[in-house]
Amino acid sequence: MKLLHLTFSPRGEESESTQLSQAIVDRLCSQHLVSRIIRRDWRLHAASAIDADYANALANAAGNNGERSSSEGSMEESERLICELEEADLVVIGTPMHNFTVPASLKTWIDLVVRINRSFTITPAGKVGTLKSKPVYIAIASGGFFGSDRSRQPDFLTPYLKAILATIGLHDLRFFSAQGMALEINIVKAQRQAAHDQATNIDTTIAASRVA
Numbered sequence: 325m326k327l328l329h330l331t332f333s334p335r336g337e338e339s340e341s342t343q344l345s346q347a348i349v350d351r352l353c354s355q356h357l358v359s360r361i362i363r364r365d366w367r368l369h370a371a372s373a374i375d376a377d378y379a380n381a382l383a384n385a386a387g388n389n390g391e392r393s394s395s396e397g398s399m400e401e402s403e404r405l406i407c408e409l410e411e412a413d414l415v416v417i418g419t420p421m422h423n424f425t426v427p428a429s430l431k432t433w434i435d436l437v438v439r440i441n442r443s444f445t446i447t448p449a450g451k452v453g454t455l456k457s458k459p460v461y462i463a464i465a466s467g468g469f470f471g472s473d474r475s476r477q478p479d480f481l482t483p484y485l486k487a488i489l490a491t492i493g494l495h496d497l498r499f500f501s502a503q504g505m506a507l508e509i510n511i512v513k514a515q516r517q518a519a520h521d522q523a524t525n526i527d528t529t530i531a532a533s534r535v536a
């Protein structure tokens with residue numbers, strides 16, 4: 325079984341979302357025969373913003389009559405990232421909340437993997453993903469709270485990830501979060517512990533049946 329571990333915080337090992345995602349990876353590895361882990365730390369592999377050839381190819385894709393577009397630059401990076409996602413049986417994503425939504429690094433990854441006529445097609449019924457569904461574990465860290473009675477901010481992160489990943493065929497998303505990481509130290513410790521407890525108690529039986 326292949327596991328793809330993607331992290332999008334700029335904070336390296338200090339990152340709460342990276343640490344939480346690592347706890348999920350450890351739990352999955354303890355429960356499944358994981359033969360290979362592909363680790364992509366976006367700080368190390370960061371692609372620059374998408375290039376003009378890529379933007380032009382996607383803009384014209386719906387009416388393209390078989391003209392070839394560039395297979396270099398962002399298109400080459402896009403192909404590599406989509407293949408990586410296709411080959412994985414399990415995906416674990418660690419991401420911070422930045423300004424109520426995904427950080428720019430994760431948005432760049434999305435711009436590269438959500439590609440018309442490759443990871444999704446357009447049908448009369450709407451966009452249909454081409455990827456085989458697989459469990460995607462998403463570890464989020466935020467300074468405040470979101471998605472509950474304690475929230476004082478909107479959450480554009482989880483609804484956005486649900487919508488955009490469903491577009492390419494990934495419907496089985498499992499969310500974990502370390503919230504309140506910018507609050508007082510007692511809250512940070514309690515919230516961090518609760519998030520890690522949740523990660524180490526993942527119901528891997530369900531995961532096992534879905535990836536079999």
Ligand SMILES: Cc1cc2nc3c(=O)[nH]c(=O)nc-3n(C[C@H](O)[C@H](O)[C@H](O)COP(=O)(O)O)c2cc1C
Binds near residue numbers: 334423469477
């Ligand atoms: C640019 C930026 C924007 C942020 N915006 C939010 C926000 O909208 N809501 C929130 O709860 N925390 C916000 N934070 C705080 C981070 O979510 C928090 O520090 C979290 O622990 C970061 O995750 P990491 O430790 O994995 O990097 C922001 C932090 C940065 C750097």
